[in-house]
Amino acid sequence: MEDGFKTVSIVGVGLIGGSLALALKEKKLTQKIIGYGRNEQRLKEALKLGIIDSYTTSFKDACQAELIVLATPTGIFESIIMDMIKHLKEETIIIDVGSVKKSVIDIFERILPKGVYFVGTHPIAGSEKTGFENARGDLFKKAKVIITPTENTNKSALERITNLWQKLGAQVEFMSAEHHDKVYALVSHLPHLICFCMVNTVSEMDKSFINYAGSGFKDATRIAKSSPEVWRDIFLMNDKNILECLEVFIKNIEKIKNMLYKKDSEQIEKFIEKAKKLRQEID
């Protein structure tokens, strides 16, 4: 196929994996989607819903595809590749769709055999929803997709993958994995971490109060419904950047705490205005 890939294996048929499967088929960018997973019952349901064309629980079968998409939590990428390695064929392209890039790329560049090409990609299209039941073929339309090539990335593979995401309607942007991980530590990983702390604060003070929450609380804590496995792995694999952001956050908490103790009306208002001003820059 000029654009796209004859066969695509999706390893981890969840919200992102399932949406990518639907999108590739809608855009006729593949002839066949193989779903790989450990839970056969779930794969059968995905097949029934028409999200995948066949399924397998064997890595050997999954490795028959021209393109392999890793859409599991990032923490198990290494063990997946180790299990796949003897079945991988030359010219196969592997991409991931995870929220952490540097440590993932380091793993792939270390262990992938020559002639198998890895391209790191991160579609900014996740949500607190999980499972292929929530998959949508238009999930990537107008979504940013960050691609993080390195000097070792195969040029032709990079071009094909860039083209693939663009065909799905995504706005592709390139950056180094290091930069990507700094950006997303700040605008995604830190907010998730804070959000979990906020809900656990309610949990410890008085769980029942949550029933009085309005739409502000609901919006602010929606991401606390995200997958624990996915976020555990992201936190562990981008820990240094997240901890750096966390220090600045803690300083801000101390700042407003002191203003409250001092009842410093003017400074409190300025503090809020500063946040409002930046937040208003996006929708």
Added chain:
Amino acid sequence: MEDGFKTVSIVGVGLIGGSLALALKEKKLTQKIIGYGRNEQRLKEALKLGIIDSYTTSFKDACQAELIVLATPTGIFESIIMDMIKHLKEETIIIDVGSVKKSVIDIFERILPKGVYFVGTHPIAGSEKTGFENARGDLFKKAKVIITPTENTNKSALERITNLWQKLGAQVEFMSAEHHDKVYALVSHLPHLICFCMVNTVSEMDKSFINYAGSGFKDATRIAKSSPEVWRDIFLMNDKNILECLEVFIKNIEKIKNMLYKKDSEQIEKFIEKAKKLRQEID
């Protein structure tokens, strides 16, 4: 009027004040809405949009109504009442719609003349949107409205106000002002405070990163667009309860920080699962 009030003055025609004006007229619970404000131009616009029936910048005129609704930031309630006091007529009912109740009620019970009745109410229907341009007549439909009577609250006034909110479709719940302020410190005031700190962290680390934010960040920080004046006053008037919640939040931040330093995968996952479990209890 058996239900409702012949004339209602709305002091502060913003999102909540404007929505209440629209709702009262839609349900025919008043014959006339007087908008009070300091900015005549804004009041003219509200009149043009049909949100109010007349406007005034004089407290004397505003005090001609049977019901006076205070819908300004809570910090100026005291000075408003001091300015109104010589014009207030017997049997007038005053309500507020603010997010802090105890210190507001203390003020009213101290300064209101005998025969003028105050009932504290808090519709859980605000949002980061401000201004009467965003007002909607159905804003209170199915919304919780907390009413916080004290032993000094006039029974007949309480009944009329309860009835009024119910007629607007609200689900009225009664609690003490003290309890209200503890509940909302936890599920509204703390989340706003945290959210301002989160956005200011982005502001200090690298403003430009905000352009890479996805829907998770946008949802989580939407409330950072709220009114600085309103939230400054809420923070100052409920400082003790908020500081108490903040201590528990800071402990949670320290907990997850230590888990990250120790790379304690299992504890991190449990921490996230705990948050997810509670957050899933509401929509």
